[in-house]
Amino acid sequence: MKRCVILRYDEIGLKTKFVRYNFEKILIKNIKHFIPLTDEEVVIKRSRILIYTDDNEALARKVSKVFGLTSASPAFELTPDIELIKETALKLYKKGSFRISTQRADKDFPLKSQELNSVVGSYIVEKTNAKVDLEHYDTNIGIELFNNKAYMFNDIFRGFGGLPSGSQGQALCILDSEDSILAGLMIMNRGCNLLCIGSRKYFDKLKEINNSGPIGFKEELNDREKFFAVVMGKKLADYKSFPNDKAKFKVPVFYPLVGVETSDIKKKYNLV
Amino acid sequence: MKRCVILRYDEIGLKTKFVRYNFEKILIKNIKHFIPLTDEEVVIKRSRILIYTDDNEALARKVSKVFGLTSASPAFELTPDIELIKETALKLYKKGSFRISTQRADKDFPLKSQELNSVVGSYIVEKTNAKVDLEHYDTNIGIELFNNKAYMFNDIFRGFGGLPSGSQGQALCILDSEDSILAGLMIMNRGCNLLCIGSRKYFDKLKEINNSGPIGFKEELNDREKFFAVVMGKKLADYKSFPNDKAKFKVPVFYPLVGVETSDIKKKYNLV
Structure with a gap:
């Protein structure tokens, strides 16, 4: 046995x-x-x-x-x-x-x-x-x-189900709030690896929670960084700033939190 | 009593x-x-x-x-x-x-x-x-x-929690798939009313599920229709078509399904 x-x-x-x-x-x-x-x-x-x-x-x-x-x-x-x-x-x-x-x-x-x-x-x-x-x-x-x-x-x-991180390519996650950590987790759970920029503090927190694959952090982006989409933690109420994001990036911008309750997502990832 | x-x-x-x-x-x-x-x-x-x-x-x-x-x-x-x-x-x-x-x-x-x-x-x-x-x-x-x-x-x-539909304004929902019904429900649950275009069949289905406020259907849009955002049922894997949507609409485009599992959303709304 x-x-x-x-x-x-x-x-x-x-x-x-x-x-x-x-x-x-x-x-x-x-x-x-x-x-x-x-x-x-x-x-x-x-x-x-x-x-x-x-x-x-x-x-x-x-x-x-x-x-x-x-x-x-x-x-x-x-x-x-x-x-x-x-x-x-x-x-x-x-x-x-x-x-x-x-x-x-x-x-x-x-x-x-x-x-x-x-x-x-x-x-x-x-x-x-x-x-x-x-x-x-x-x-x-x-x-x-x-x-x-x-x-x-x-x-x-x-477990959390979903797809293994990295099976769908790499996304750029802009870590500028607690919510952006959740948005990053959601996108990893849908199969993406993350390249992160923004706050080192939030990155450390994401790294602590993350059990799902290698994630990277950059102080600054250069032209060689590859990502097929940008992830942000903004919510529906922030919709007025979305056109600026649209203009800033060539690739699609994801706002995974627009359709969900933050508390539901925290529950899903055992963060409460 | x-x-x-x-x-x-x-x-x-x-x-x-x-x-x-x-x-x-x-x-x-x-x-x-x-x-x-x-x-x-x-x-x-x-x-x-x-x-x-x-x-x-x-x-x-x-x-x-x-x-x-x-x-x-x-x-x-x-x-x-x-x-x-x-x-x-x-x-x-x-x-x-x-x-x-x-x-x-x-x-x-x-x-x-x-x-x-x-x-x-x-x-x-x-x-x-x-x-x-x-x-x-x-x-x-x-x-x-x-x-x-x-x-x-x-x-x-x-119940489903969230915000009462209509408390956050009206969004345009493009009903072109079963998934777009889910995306519409998610955005209604975050407080939006929906103006729908696309398939009458999917609209009837959404109307059957919906218990949350008046929703409208239009065969064609005219200039007077008011909406602050567009909702679509596309998923992360469809990201290549997102730039076209971006060009087509002046207002932000929401893809609420990019960060979630369809089966989770169906469960949430008792659709399984």
Whole structure:
């Protein structure tokens, strides 16, 4: 039984094999930018990335915040044997009411998802007398069957989803307010790398929050800097200054905050 | 004991009395655009709007979707007498575990919020044997003390928050895709009225979703149409066409979708 981390990512809209391959490559590059990992430790299997490490809880928590990932779970990887799954579930049971939730990608596993939920659930009730509660559970025991293995966990660290930073090119972010940090995060989460100018203080803050890829800071721009769009933190109420921005830059100017509430965005990025 | 609906709205950033007064006026106008109500039926009290009606559940559900409101509850309005509050709470108790949550704006009420929670909770336990559960409750009984009355309810219909449409002026929305409907909704939720051009089909859909104020449709624009900004549903990947938009319109062009996931926005507006 090995310890590992299961990383999950959305693939909505990523239909071709080529786009998916590229997406995964950039995602893994971004992960390695923050966490030193060898090629042997990181494996792609059936829409999941697996990282093999004994320190799987700390790593799952940290890596879940890389843009593009929807969640990460510290997990055990085991032979998909029903008795072994039952014993492992008992080990993963913590307290209070519980539920078992199985996802089965390996169709040759002898039990269907619902059947396995029921077999493993009954075993835990028998051993602990705990109550099953599908809605208001205190412990969730997850089982994923793929790669001819069973992966089992009781914790899910939510990520931010979106696209891996760098998959859509580099944008110039003008950091001149707290809001411009949020605007930058939004655009990184849509797949851009950032080249930043403006206040060093805001850049330091963005760097502290950012877990998603390399970002750069320049005191001054020169002609060789490449960016396909400019990002600013202005809101709808600032619309009178937009024509000036329009005149100043050749490339499109993005104002990601015009359609959203700042408080919603802060919530999304756990900044409250 | 009267039946009514309590409407709640955020006032973050609305510091002056004047802005707040205006905000409330537009909000009530928008509500009346969808639901015929007399001036006697709608009352503003201490950051709440009260609507007096016997059909309070249906109305609360419908009105909660007007932009600017964060939630609506069908409620009883009663004299703030502790025995009466206890009896009403018992009537509101539905099933399973429960909690009482009090908000006290009237500081002359003899019990503090926590004390009232405890007195009313004990009474329900005594009468029904139900379990108190602050986290995983099946029934939530809310008590709000303001206006020298007690307002009691067991249901909260969530709204979309934001600003009332029309409080920030009129924008031109170019309806040429499903995404442009979302972009329009986002900008209405930030306080704009919409003048729409483009596809009549998408306009009908937007009108069906919209509960938030009058919106208009034009086959063709003439010089007299007034709008302070243009809204389009394009995404970050469409950035190459942005310079053309820039040249076409004198006013700023908003692309609210550049920084967000379409699926997040659909979720926000209950479109999935």
